[in-house]
Amino acid sequence: MEPRPATVAPMSATSASSACDAAAPLYPPGARVGVLLPLPLGGLYDYRVPRSGPAVAEGQPVEVPLGKRREIGVVWGAGEGAVAEAKVRDILRVLPATPLPQVTRRFVDWVAAYTLSPPGAVLKMAISVPQALEEPRPLTVYGLPDPDHPPDLAALGVKETRARRAVLNVAADLPPLPAGDLAREAGVSDGVVKGLAQAGVLVPSLVHPQLDPPRPDPDHPGPTLSAGQEEIAEDLRSRVRGHAFSVALLEGVTGSGKTEVYFEAVAEALRRGRQVLVLVPEISLTSQWLSRFRRRFGVPPLEWHSELTQARRRDVWRAVANGRAAVVVGARSALFLPFRDLGLVVVDEEHEQAFKQEDGVSYHARDMAVVRGQLGSVPVVLASATPSLETVLNAESGRYDKLHLPERHGGSLLPDVDVVDMRRMPPEKGDWGRSWLAPPVVDAVSETLERGEQVLLFLNRRGYAPLTLCRTCGFRIQCPNCTAWLVEHRLVRRLVCHHCGHSEPTPRQCPQCGDEDSLAACGPGVERLAEEVVGRWPEARSVVVASDTLGGPLAAAALMERIAAHEVDLLIGTQVLAKGLHFPELTLVAVVDSDLGLSGGDLRAAERTYQLLTQVAGRAGRAAKQGRVMLQTYQPEHPVIQAMVTGETAQFLEAEAEGRRATSMPPYGRLAALIVSGEDEGAVDAACAQLSRAAPREANVEVLGPAPAPLAMLRGRHRRRFLLKAPRGVRVQPVVAAWLGRVKVPHSVRVQVDVDPYSFL
Template identity: 80%
Template sequence: MSTKPATPAPTLFAAAADAGGAGPFAPGSRVGVLLPLPLGGLYDYRVPPSERAGVVAGQVVEVPLGKRREIGVVWGAGTGDVPEAKVKDLVRAFPAPPLPDVTRRFVDWVAAYTLGAPGAVLRMAVSVPQALEEARPLTVYGLRDPADPPDLERMGLKATRARLAVLRAAAELPPLPAAELAREAGVSDGVVRSLAEAGVLVPSLVQSQLMPDRPDPEHPGPDLSGLQADVAEDLRRRVRAHEFSVALLEGVTGSGKTEVYFEAVAEALRQGRQVLVLVPEISLTGQWLARFRRRFGAAPLEWHSELTAARRRDTWRAVAEGRAAVVVGARSALFLPYPDLGLIVVDEEHEQAFKQEEGVLYHARDMAVVRGQLGSIPVVLASATPSLETVLNAEAGRYDRLHLPVRHAGAEMPAMDVVDMRRFPPEKGDWGRSWLAPTVVEAVTQTLEKGEQVLLFLNRRGYAPLTLCRTCGYRIQCPNCTAWLVEHRLVKRLVCHHCGHSAPLPKECPSCGAEDTLAACGPGVERLAEEVQGRWPQARSVVVASDTLGGPSAVAAMMERIAAHEVDLLIGTQVLAKGHHFPELTLVAVVDSDLGLSGGDLRAAERTWQLLTQVAGRAGRGEKPGRVMLQTYQPDHPVLHALATGDAESFLEAETEGRRAASMPPFGRLAALIVSGEDEAAVDSTCRALAAAAPRDPAVEVLGPAPAPLALLRGRHRRRFLVKTPRGMRIQPVMRGWLTKVRVPHSVRVQVDVDPYSFL
């Protein structure tokens, strides 16, 4: 998409503004309230006498809806469509800051662009109802005199190891809630509470408001090279201007992009404004947070799905009240109610993880650009391998391109070797089948002998992607999805990576009943680990994948172990492919470079090039030179050629021409219509009705319906239409007009995906 957010449909915000502005709305006035539910429009309510000061647009309120109560947001004046006798009073206004004007406009814009219900978008902005109430006083526990801890024996208590651990923690820390003090001491809550009952710990009440340490923009940072300093000054100027702009910060892996955009963060802090940094995955935040603390002397607030409910509540409130100076988070952090946002950074902007594939279907990178324009905010898109859409926006002058072509501190880019597996097939070992070419085995051995680290990269979790019967050929499939079950030998389960279904590995074939005939086909990281143990038993090896790590703290601990060289050989998936800096890692071997090159996805080649470039960038980031070995059965593939020669420009040019010739994004527009339901007949009937009502415009091409590649997902049968239009044509009115012609039964769900990224 381009940077011009021309609203694709009349909006609720505009309608509410036309009907009466922002208020305040006095008692007795009608107001239009948007509910965070998948509903279409505003609901009229009356401001009750109890709200003596009235309410304003953006105020979060509680309203009656049928026999229940719901939260909602005052969007403006009432619509006047409901007879006065049927209009109900608001229950109350919450003691929380109103949603900023720009947040409400953003909700409206995203709903119009994605064809999502405005209430469903609003739900992402008010996702923590507990944060709407005033924080209750919190009971914390501490010592009367931390300098003179009490003598447990004199108080008639046995000095157990757990109790002593609590005393040590209480002496070193400020008073804490029981759960937090217990966690710091490594004991259960009961130990803390028993000490409080015995009078050892003193309870007190404090306000539970989160007061994060403010990052210091003047805290000493690393020395920047001349080129880095020039780019950093360009970004600082953008922040000082308080104007919308988009800068593509492009640089080779290891060029110091993070340290450069930190200077823009520092400038926003000097201006007293808030900063949002979007990252595609939680696994990327560990080392990023450490670097942030070193630069600013304090941590930012985090926003992602792994936070506790209490932390989400405190963070939402801190953002809304302006106490959160910097937020780093996943895509949903974009919808937090920032009262004074001054900078948005999208790190690893090319990542597919920025596309939300459930609920409201949006791309956080694109919506970040929209949020920047609506709020007159500079946006920085950072990547070593920017998406084709972003590159073309830069070439067209819509984005500014800032380039860091060399690694920081004189580090060299790694040497690239393509290993033709047809000429150098793996040799079988005592542990079973091998997956590594002899030249790779030799390189790994030499690297380990030099005391350096190795990464064996295979973007496939588990032990084997397929289990089949050698007698009858039966393949074990998920009962809920059109997908094979993946063997995870470490937990002795077969797991579906789409719906989470798992089952024990059967001893006999479910189809023919033959015993001991089930065979694992193909390698996953667990199977590769078997070969590593067989070939290099003395090496300290570890499997690093999303299902072998816990939450962000576990990821951070693992990355610290690797950085401290407590691990010699890493066997990892894409969680290790980007954002990490391991100075002793000098060899990266990609076990299956062909994985992802096919499959009918229009971005398959681009995505594989990005992934392999990123994982190759983990090698040689310190003083020692790096080497990358790409195992492949397609050595002449354009992606492998681009990687081997370092000629990314030629690859992107060829990719661009291919997309232009086919009028595919970004040279054409796409929207997908996904029809799903548990009743296959109802799904097919709805598809027939949709096909009959499909647009007849010669500029609009409708493909389908056809079974989705994942024709069964989580027990729902799925069919897809793909709509293709010229680039300059607004696709939303086409989709909206089509859908209004068909009555969809309640048992069937129809989702619109404007600008689809996944074709599964």
């Protein structure tokens, strides 16, 4: 059976809102329906509603036959009738799940059309936990026959013990619980509970569990807002009350209280019984955010991210679909959860590159959040101290509203910024080996530690050293699967590829010439910087904080608590420490390599570096004590460094915008990338030759490439890139779709389309 295309019609905010509120169409027994499968197949398949069963609603998850397999899909609309009736097969089973809301289905179609992805691939993100579509398995729980009249153990022939009495006391105070939970509450083993059940003292029963999280209290006492904060908070509340689509850029310096301000919009949505989604870039470092949320609303929100267990993801998905989840905080994939009545979307740190998904369906969660808001008539808040140039342009053009918090909350001041010119003040070698800290930074760290305050040494490079080479023959150790050097991680004595994850023990001999002890580490990573810290300040309590040392959300939360409690004096960290963290005693931030990221051909290099430096600088002096930031650089005259010193963000952004405007680069032009990859380099080059011959020849469209990608091999696949460039007003999707339609690419070669690319690797 050949699939038929899933069509997507443009939808205005008004029509979207009415469509969301309309009852889903019902298809009677015997009707033909189009089912979308969560597979990259590109269209709908016709199936028949069983004549012996009930009517099926649009959006209903179903199980259908596909060849010899059984697949889960979603009824997407009426069948088209192009397939002969004799070939149309019946739906096997209607799953006991709530139908996907129409706004969710419209969103799936919109994202698929925009990203030129098969709708089924996008649907897979919306039903990412297939177990959530099934009836929850019943649990056996144990309780007393009559909690008001405790049983007489002697009359039942059961000897009373301290453990059994503890179980009965707990069972009298709590509803029926699973054996393990009841035993845990009573402080006994499971066997005690099951023994009482076998004796007839406890009565087993079956229940269908469902997550019923406590509802956040919008009127729980919160912090007192300043006059400026309260003015913006009321603006956001009015947007929620208006139940209409809008986008507000909430811009404020680091420490200005943006989170507390948008919490007031969250509270307003809760008062109106509507759901809230907060997107964050780094879910593993949200412990402080979660603590602030609990203080403001009395209970934590639900979380959604890849590190949850499948059982927890299943429960959260169901809670969202059934409307029991009031507030969800999550990574970018939370955008595809089936919210029944979404009243507010917040994108925190909207400038973060982590919101861009590169693999599979390439989309930017910030931009798709705006689309989700428009389709559902939902206000959207984009929060950042360093908004992206795209968002700034939208605010200047009037598409977004701009709300500004110019001062830190509570009277704390922005830190002083000093530039350390490494050409004039190079590091001095110590007993531990090469040094990476300039003398002024060493002095400042010592003085700060003597005052009993905390220090952050920032270096955005994981591991011990980014490159290992042989001093004898010059051999550089490279990943066997990627065009990338292996990074030494000395703490675990391994070389690791940060692109594909390949790992191997650090060799003692050079793999090429065989010389022993000739391998040298080149350049610093945070682990190598930690060696210098231990050598210079052996009494300081130091810790390395990077994505590969955190050990998951719970370990990260415990570490953040230790740092906040001043159980750590000196932090050596990467960009995971640059976002939204508040440590009152942290007064000095020293950036070891401020130039890192300023080169490499990325059109957003300067913007990203400025954002990162501003964010990490914002960790200093967030309480009563004045903060200080020191930037080690070999380019003190660079516009990014100068903007950090002067604080003239607007001038820097205008200069950055002028450069993009002059070259018609985003956000003043449109880009779409084609990444052609395969295990056979000849087949990849042959496919590129076909694509080159079929490339668009339109006057306002330019095609660059093919060229080997900077990572010319990734995970064992050879890679080539095309870049299509067009004016801002051109819709690149039809152009790219027509281009690909003129070429038959072999199955051994993959062509990935990335509309609005952020990475050029």
